[in-house]
Each structure stands twice: as structure tokens, then as C-alpha cells.
Amino acid sequence: MAGVLGRAAGVLAAPVAWAAALVDRPMRAWQNATGTNGMAAVFLAPNMLIFGVFVLFPLVINIAYSMTGGTALFLPDRTFVGAAQYERLLSCADYTDPKTCEEDQFWIAVRNTGVFVVFQVALMTVVAVVTALILNREIRGRSFWRAVFFFPVLLSPVVVGLIWRWILQRDGLLNAALFQLGFTPHVWLTDRFWAFAAAIGVSIWAHVGFYALIVLAGLQAIPKDLYEAAEMDGTKPGRVFWRITLPLLMPNLLVVIVLALIRAVQIFDEVFVLTGGGPGTSTMFLTQYIYEVGFASLLKNPGLASAASILMGGVLVVLTLVQLAVARRNEAKGKRQ
Amino acid sequence: MGQITLSGISKNFGAVQVLEGIDLDIRKGELVVFVGPSGCGKSTLLRLIAGLDKPTGGTIAIDGRDVTPVPAADRGLAMVFQSYALYPHMSVRQNMAFGLENAHLPRPEIDARIAEASRMLEIAKLLDRRPGQLSGGQRQRVAIGRAIVRNPTAFLLDEPLSNLDAELRVSMRAELAALHQRLGTTMVYVTHDQVEAMTLADRIVVLRAGRIEQVDTPLALFNAPANVFVAGFIGAPNMNFIQGVVRGPVEGGVAVTAFDGRVVPVDAAAGALAPGDAVTLGVRPHHLRRVGPDEGLPVTVHLVEALGAETVVHGRTAEGQRILAVLAGQEPLASGDVIALAFERRQTHAFDKDGLRVAGN
Ligand SMILES: Nc1ncnc2c1ncn2[C@@H]1O[C@H](COP(=O)(O)OP(=O)(O)O)[C@@H](O)[C@H]1O
Ligand SMILES: [Mg+2]
Numbered sequence: 001m002a003g004v005l006g007r008a009a010g011v012l013a014a015p016v017a018w019a020a021a022l023v024d025r026p027m028r029a030w031q032n033a034t035g036t037n038g039m040a041a042v043f044l045a046p047n048m049l050i051f052g053v054f055v056l057f058p059l060v061i062n063i064a065y066s067m068t069g070g071t072a073l074f075l076p077d078r079t080f081v082g083a084a085q086y087e088r089l090l091s092c093a094d095y096t097d098p099k100t101c102e103e104d105q106f107w108i109a110v111r112n113t114g115v116f117v118v119f120q121v122a123l124m125t126v127v128a129v130v131t132a133l134i135l136n137r138e139i140r141g142r143s144f145w146r147a148v149f150f151f152p153v154l155l156s157p158v159v160v161g162l163i164w165r166w167i168l169q170r171d172g173l174l175n176a177a178l179f180q181l182g183f184t185p186h187v188w189l190t191d192r193f194w195a196f197a198a199a200i201g202v203s204i205w206a207h208v209g210f211y212a213l214i215v216l217a218g219l220q221a222i223p224k225d226l227y228e229a230a231e232m233d234g235t236k237p238g239r240v241f242w243r244i245t246l247p248l249l250m251p252n253l254l255v256v257i258v259l260a261l262i263r264a265v266q267i268f269d270e271v272f273v274l275t276g277g278g279p280g281t282s283t284m285f286l287t288q289y290i291y292e293v294g295f296a297s298l299l300k301n302p303g304l305a306s307a308a309s310i311l312m313g314g315v316l317v318v319l320t321l322v323q324l325a326v327a328r329r330n331e332a333k334g335k336r337q
Numbered sequence: 338m339g340q341i342t343l344s345g346i347s348k349n350f351g352a353v354q355v356l357e358g359i360d361l362d363i364r365k366g367e368l369v370v371f372v373g374p375s376g377c378g379k380s381t382l383l384r385l386i387a388g389l390d391k392p393t394g395g396t397i398a399i400d401g402r403d404v405t406p407v408p409a410a411d412r413g414l415a416m417v418f419q420s421y422a423l424y425p426h427m428s429v430r431q432n433m434a435f436g437l438e439n440a441h442l443p444r445p446e447i448d449a450r451i452a453e454a455s456r457m458l459e460i461a462k463l464l465d466r467r468p469g470q471l472s473g474g475q476r477q478r479v480a481i482g483r484a485i486v487r488n489p490t491a492f493l494l495d496e497p498l499s500n501l502d503a504e505l506r507v508s509m510r511a512e513l514a515a516l517h518q519r520l521g522t523t524m525v526y527v528t529h530d531q532v533e534a535m536t537l538a539d540r541i542v543v544l545r546a547g548r549i550e551q552v553d554t555p556l557a558l559f560n561a562p563a564n565v566f567v568a569g570f571i572g573a574p575n576m577n578f579i580q581g582v583v584r585g586p587v588e589g590g591v592a593v594t595a596f597d598g599r600v601v602p603v604d605a606a607a608g609a610l611a612p613g614d615a616v617t618l619g620v621r622p623h624h625l626r627r628v629g630p631d632e633g634l635p636v637t638v639h640l641v642e643a644l645g646a647e648t649v650v651h652g653r654t655a656e657g658q659r660i661l662a663v664l665a666g667q668e669p670l671a672s673g674d675v676i677a678l679a680f681e682r683r684q685t686h687a688f689d690k691d692g693l694r695v696a697g698n
Contacts, residue, residue, distance in 0.1 A: 225422040228389050233436030233487075234410030243435070247426045 066306035071299060078303070085307035106308060108281045109289035112196075116285060117264040120200045124260045125253065127208050132215035146216075150209035160206045161273025165189070168198055168274070189275055192282040199271040199283045206270055207263065211256045218252030219245070251330040258323040262316060286312050338400055339490045339523030340365045341386060346395035348381055348547075355381050356547045359395065363491075368517050368524045372534040373544035373570070379527045382544070383493050386525060388412050399490060410439075415484035419496040421476045423468040423483070429455075430464040433483045450486040457516075458482050474505045481516070491523035498533065510536060531571055535559070543567050565692040568619050574649070574661050576619045576686070583614040593618060593687065596634055596654055603687045609695040610687070616695070619686035622649070625662035625678045633679035636660050641670045652676070 031039055061075065066085055068078035093100035098107035135146050152160065167173040168188045175185035188194045222245065230240050246253075268287035271277075277284035277292075286308070294305025346359035356378045363369045371379040384390045386397060388409030396405045404412050415436075423432050430451060437447045455461040458478045468476055477497065484492055497513075498506045514537055517524050528534055534541050535555045543550040543558065543566070551563040555571075562568035568576050581595030590604040593616055601618065610616060626633075635655060642649035648668040652660045662678055670676065689695050 223420065223422065225418050225420050226424060229416070229418060229422040229424070230435075231389060231409045232387065232414070232416045234439045235435070236439070239439065244424060 062306050063310060065302050066310050068303045070303070071301065073300075073302065081303065085303045086311070088304065089307055089311065103304070105281065105284070105293075106289055109284050109286045112281070112283065113265060113267070113285045116196075116200065116267060117261060120203055120264045120267075121257060121260045123200065124204050124208060124211060124264075125257055127204055128211035128215050128256055129249070129253070131208060131212040132219055135212065135216055136219045146213075149212055152206045153209040155206065157206065157269035158273050160202060161270040164198065164202045164205075164270075165274050190279045192279055195275050195279055195283050199267075199275060202270055202274055203264070203267060207260070211260060214252050214256050214259075215249065218249045222248045251326075254326045254330070255323070258319065258326055262319045262323065265312065265316060265319065338365060340400050341491060341523065341525070342398040342401075343382075343386070344396050344398070346382070346385060346392050346397065348378070348385060348390070349393045354547060356385075356392075359549055361542060361549065361552065363523060363525060366521050366523055368514075368526060368537060368539045369542060370526045370528060370534040370538035370540075371542045371544055372528055372531055373550075375529055377544045378547045379529070379544055380495050383416075383495050383525060383527050387414055387416050387493050389416075413490040415487040415489035415492055417480045417484050417492065417494040417497045419499060421468070421480040421500075423476060423479055425468050428465050428467055429460065429471070429479050429482075432468070432479060433486050436483070436487050447486075450488070451482075454482045454485040457485070457519075473501055474509065477501060477509060481513075485520070489522065491525060494524065494526045496528055497526075499528070499530075506533075513537065532573060535571070541571075543570060545570075561694070562619075562686070563694055565617060565619070565688045565694075568686060568688070568694070572621055574622050574663065576621050577625075577660055579618040579620070579658055581616050581618050583610045583612050583616055585612045590682075596656065596658070599634065601685065602682050603685045604683060605687060605695055610689065615690050617688040617692070619688065620680045620684065622661045622663040624680050624684040625660070625664070626680065627662075627664055627668065628677050628679040630677050633677035634660075635675055636662070636678050638670050638672055638674045638676060640672060641668075643667060650676070 027039075027042075030042060034041070064075060065078070067080060067082055068075070069081040069084060070078050072078050089103050089106050091102045092098075092107065095101075095107075098104045098111060101107045131149055135142065135149065139145065155163075165172070169175075170185075170187050170189075172188075174188065178185050186194070188198060226244060226248075227240065230244055235243070266287055267285050268291070271283055271285065272288055272291075275283045277288050290305045290308050290312070293308065294300060294302050341361075341363040343359050343361040343363075346356060347354065348356040359382065371382060373379055381390065385392050388404070388407060388411075392405065396403055398404060399412060399414075424435065427435065433451045433454065434447050437450065442450075451464070452461070455464060458481060460475065460478050460482060463471060463475055463479070468479065471479065477500075480497070494513075498509050501509060510533060513526075517537075526537060538555055540552060540554055541558055542552045545566050551558060551567045553561075558567060558571045562571060565578065569578070579595050581593040581601070584592045584594050584600060586592070587602050590602055591610050591612075592600050592602050595601055595618055603616075603618065636650075636652040637654075638650055638652045640651040642651075645667065647666065648664045648670065650662045650664060650668070650670060652662065654660060660678070687695050
């Protein structure tokens with residue numbers, strides 16, 4: 001057995017050794033030319049190249065687009081308009097009422113996204129904690145249930161949207177079941193309230209497994225003997241949760257909240273497939289607005305879409321900085337203990 | 338108050354029997370130490386008393402009341418965990434107050450108890466710190482403080498000193514003994530360290546593989562171990578064991594052939610041993626004396642540990658039997674030297690083929 005493995009390792013090692021010999025000479029030459037520190041640049045180069053082409057370059061182009069006007073697609077054909085697109089997006093007589101804004105669709109999307117973020121993140125956090133608490137128990141088939149809750153995370157958002165449209169549409173699974181049970185079916189996805197609720201519910205269903213996993217990791221990191229100490233101290237179960245579990249879970253909860261926030265602001269694919277933003281504009285969120293203005297509407301306006309995406313990007317940068325600060329704080333806390 | 342009675346306690350984890358047939362009466366105010374090798378069930382037994390686990394069989398009574406079905410919180414006991422199990426997000430004060438708040442004690446009473454305990458344990462200056470900002474010794478004190486403020490009927494301590502360095506362990510041991518004197522509360526103390534057991538205990542419970550081997554005062558265990566296991570476990574360094582065969586009766590005991598045909602007389606009750614019986618002789622390293630060349634057992638020295646006040650000699654007899662001797666004072670010995678060792682008849686223990694003690698004082 002060991003002999004076979006050894007031989008296999010030998011066979012595998014041969015091409016590696018050959019490749020190593022091949023790059024040895026140029027690498028040495030490079031190191032002689034640039035010094036040891038210069039080598040870092042060599043190893044970083046491939047990744048920086050990919051990052052540059054697919055992230056940095058589009059970002060710069062996007063900023064450039066946001067300062068141009070017209071419907072032309074290629075940048076050289078477009079006219080420079082300065083901050084006009086931003087002014088158009090931000091001009092409102094009354095910021096609490098989208099109808100008074102020049103670009104009312106943008107503000108409807110902003111308001112929808114805001115409401116969505118608040119409810120989705122709050123609910124997501126609660127559902128993730130409850131799920132993790134249940135999965136952390138000594139239940140029968142625990143690994144199976146953990147897999148069940150994580151499974152939707154692996155699905156493509158489009159598949160998630162399709163599955164739920166299939167369930168919720170007029171002649172869908174839910175209505176069929178209701179009809180069978182003797183209730184009156186309801187057209188869920190054309191009802192403003194239920195369509196929005198479905199957007200929240202479906203996005204939670206699709207992602208909660210991921211956040212529950214983060215919470216579960218936090219739960220398992222709480223030493224068992226703290227619970228035994230609390231038991232000796234005569235602590236009631238509810239108080240154990242509020243005074244021991246929750247405070248010790250805080251670092252993980254902060255991570256969950258910030259990550260969920262970042263993702264909720266970007267919500268698009270599964271809801272777009274599920275409701276198409278409707279009924280009317282009641283489930284149209286920012287990313288969909290940008291997509292439609294830039295690519296899907298009859299009068300494409302890449303400049304306006306770019307400006308809106310830059311504004312949204314700004315919000316995401318702030319959230320990401322918050323996340324990094326949270327991570328750093330957790331790390332510092334971890335070191336202190 | 339604080340009498341704990343265990344009757345016929347057994348505990349299984351699944352198919353594995355961890356404790357079996359434990360009968361024990363812990364008296365009011367007593368400091369009882371559970372000692373035994375790692376994995377013998379000490380912690381499990383303590384957790385059963387605490388109520389953190391339920392026994393598979395048997396009953397637990399505290400002050401005459403059967404508490405077997407009573408949850409941990411209502412047994413009036415306090416536990417000090419090996420890991421201290423302090424709540425990391427609470428200050429020392431909050432750690433100590435937590436259990437009292439659960440019991441809805443009035444605030445002035447809580448404050449008074451914390452003040453009293455922190456004065457006693459000299460942790461008054463640490464009250465506003467968190468456990469993460471304390472040294473190991475300070476955390477230990479806080480853990481004890483958290484137990485004291487509860488005013489428990491008994492303290493349960495599971496290897497409380499094992500996370501401290503050697504020096505601190507010795508001083509904390511003395512403090513714990515003083516604390517027990519002062520409070521007069523029953524304490525059940527778990528350790529695998531027999532020195533800790535000997536120094537602290539009123540009575541020691543020696544456990545092995547889920548059974549009680551012997552219960553007695555430290556000196557009684559040392560002088561009259563019930564069997565080979567206790568004899569080997571209690572006392573440092575470990576007792577020397579030598580295999581032998583009974584030859585016949587002598588005045589007040591029997592003669593045993595051991596050491597390459599030498600004959601050793603041991604005290605034994607009449608009828609306990611018959612000629613031809615296999616016996617194990619036990620002699621403590623401190624009971625071996627160095628004598629003139631022809632007056633004792635020749636032992637070849639392999640290793641000498643000169644500790645100043647005493648000299649520890651590792652050696653072998655002519656037949657290859659290992660012998661450990663602790664000689665008083667400083668002996669100029671080197672590896673390879675042959676010395677003669679002798680021991681007193683009254684300090685020689687003998688154990689029958691089942692390991693039970695049949696002779697010795
Ligand atoms: N929760 C448990 N499940 C299964 N086996 C256990 C459990 N707790 C302890 N044991 C087993 O019981 C035996 C005694 O454990 P323990 O009481 O912790 O020993 P000690 O404290 O004397 O070192 C060990 O063999 C251990 O593996
Ligand atoms: Mg233990």
C-alpha cells in the first residue's frame with residue numbers, strides 16, 4: 001500500500017520538479033535584478049492583473065461613464081456632462097416623497113431597498129439565530145438538518161427565484177394546496193404586500209443557511225462549562241439566553257448583520273426572477289433600477305445607471321468599512337481573552 | 338448542615354459503565370477528597386452530586402433529603418470548575434452577583450456578601466475587572482468567591498488547582514485548607530494528585546475504574562492501605578513491590594521467600610497466609626535503610642538524585658527487581674555502586690494474590 005502511494009507520489013512529483021527546473025533560471029535572474037523584495041511583485045502580478053482587468057478597470061470606466069450623457073454605448077462617442085447625472089438623481093423637492101423627485105424611479109428603488117434591508121436583515125438575523133440554536137441541540141439527524149438548511153445557499157439565485165415562482169404564482173403549488181384544503185387561493189405575486197413579503201422571505205430562505213452557520217460556529221465556541229456554571233447558579237433558560245448566550249454571540253452576530261446588510265443592499269437576481277420588480281414598482285430594488293436604466297429600457301441611459309451604481313457603491317464601501325472595523329474589534333477582543 | 342449520602346450510585350454513558358456501586362457518607366463539615374488516576378470517574382461522581390448529571394442507579398441525599406431527582410440549582414451546592422468557568426463578558430462583581438440575582442436576593446444583601454467574600458479572598462481591588470484581565474491565580478480566587486457568596490451547604494471543587502503553576506498551587510492549597518477551617522462548610526474536592534489529597538483531606542476516597550477502593554484518613558491510608566492499588570497510589574515516591582512465596586509460619590507472622598531465595602519475616606494474622614501462597618511484599622522507599630555490606634539486600638545503583646536533605650536511589654536487585662530508596666541526608670553514591678539495604682519487619686506490607694492486604698502494620 002505504502003509502496004503504491006510512494007510510487008504515485010514519485011510519478012506526480014516528476015512534472016513538478018521539471019516545471020520547477022524550467023522556471024528556476026528566469027526566477028533567479030529576476031531576483032538578482034530586483035532583489036528579494038522585488039520577487040513579491042512577481043508573485044502578486046497574476047492576481048493583480050485579473051483584479052485590474054475585471055475590477056479596477058471597470059470601476060474607473062464606470063466613473064467615467066457616470067460623467068457622460070446621451071444614449072451612445074461607447075465612451076468615445078459620449079458627451080461629457082460633468083455632475084449632471086448625479087444632480088438629476090439627487091434632485092428632489094421633498095426627499096420623503098419620490099413623486100417630487102426628477103428621477104422618481106430611482107427614489108422608489110431607494111425607498112424599496114431601504115425598507116427591504118431593514119426588515120430582511122432584522123428577520124434574517126433572528127431566523128439565523130433560531131435556526132442555529134435548534135441545529136446546535138442534540139437532535140436526531142443533526143448533520144442532515146444542517147445540510148438541509150445550508151442547501152439553498154448552494155442554489156443559483158435564478159433557480160431560487162424559479163422554484164418560488166413555481167410555488168407562489170397564480171396556478172402554483174401553494175394555491176393548489178390551499179384549494180385542496182378548501183381555502184380560497186390568492187394571487188400572491190400581484191399583491192403589493194405579499195410580493196414584498198415574498199421577496200423578503202425567499203431571500204431569507206436562500207441565504208439563512210450561510211448566516212446560521214456563522215451563528216452556529218459562535219454557539220459552539222461558547223464553553224459548555226459556562227452553561228453548567230449557570231445551571232449551578234440557578235439560572236432560568238430565558239435568562240441563560242439573554243445573559244450568557246447572546247452576549248457571547250455578539251461578535252458573530254455583528255458579522256452576520258454587516259454581511260447581511262451588504263448583501264441586502266445588492267439584492268437583485270432571485271427577486272427579479274420571482275416578481276420582475278412588480279406588481280408595478282413595488283419590489284423594484286436599486287440593482288434592478290440600475291440594470292433597467294442601463295441595459296433593459298427602450299431609452300438606455302448608461303450615464304445615469306453608472307451614476308446610480310457609483311452612489312450605491314459608496315454606500316457599500318461604508319458598510320464594508322464598518323465590517324472591517326467589526327472584524328478588527330472581534331480580533332482584538334479574541335486576543336485579550 | 339452539609340451531610341451528603343451516596344447509596345448504590347452507578348453511572349453509565351451509553352454502554353460504558355463509568356461508576357459502579359458507590360456507597361459513601363460525607364459528614365457535615367468534612368473535607369473529603371476524591372483521588373484516583375485520570376479517567377477513574379472522579380469528575381463524574383462530583384457532577385452527580387452537583388446534579389449536572391443524573392445517576393443511572395442509586396440515590397443521593399443531602400442532609401437526609403433525597404435529592405436524586407432535584408435539579409442542580411435547587412440542591413444548595415456550589416461548584417468550582419477546573420476551567421473556573423467564569424462568565425467572560427461580566428466583571429468579577431457581576432460574576433459573583435449572578436447567582437444571587439437569580440435567587441432574587443435584595444441588592445444590599447448581594448453587595449454585603451460580595452464585599453465579605455472579596456475581603457476574605459483579597460480580590461476587592463479586582464471587582465471591576467473582567468476575567469480576561471486576571472492572572473490564573475486571581476481567576477481561581479474569583480471562582481472560589483463566586484462559590485462562597487452563594488452560602489452553599491457544600492462546596493464541590495473539581496481539580497481547582499490543576500491550572501496553576503507549582504508554586505501557586507502549594508500556596509492556594511494552604512489557603513483552601515484555611516478557608517475550610519474558617520467556613521466549616523462541607524467540601525468535596527477532586528484531584529488526581531495524591532499529595533494534594535494527603536495535605537488537604539479529612540478523609541480520602543480512593544477511586545479506581547469507577548469503584549471505591551478505600552475510604553479513610555490520609556495517614557490510615559498511608560499506614561494501612563487496603564490493597565496493592567491504594568498502597569501504590571498513596572505516598573510519594575511509590576511503594577516498592579516485590580514478588581515472593583510463603584515458606585511457613587514464624588513467631589507472629591510468616592516467613593516469605595523473596596529476593597533470590599532470601600527469607601523475609603512479615604507480620605500476618607494467623608491463617609491469612611498458608612505455605613506456598615504467592616504474596617506481594619510492599620516496602621516504602623522511605624523505609625529502606627542503608628546497612629553494612631553483609632547485613633542487607635544487595636542493590637546495584639542505577640541513578641542517584643541528590644536532593645540535599647535526602648538522596649533518592651534508583652537501583653536493581655541481583656534478580657533485576659527495581660528498587661527505589663529514599664535515604665536520609667547526603668550519600669556519596671554513583672551509578673554502578675553496590676549497596677546493602679534493609680527494612681523493618683513492622684513496615685513491611687504483604688498482599689495476597691487478589692491484591693488485598695494481609696500483613697503489615
Ligand atoms: N459525557 C460523557 N460521555 C461518555 N463518556 C464519558 C462522559 N464523561 C466522562 N466519560 C468517561 O467516563 C470516565 C470517567 O471520566 P471522568 O469522571 O471525567 O474521570 P476523572 O475525572 O476521574 O478523570 C472516562 O472514561 C470518560 O471517558
Ligand atoms: Mg476529571
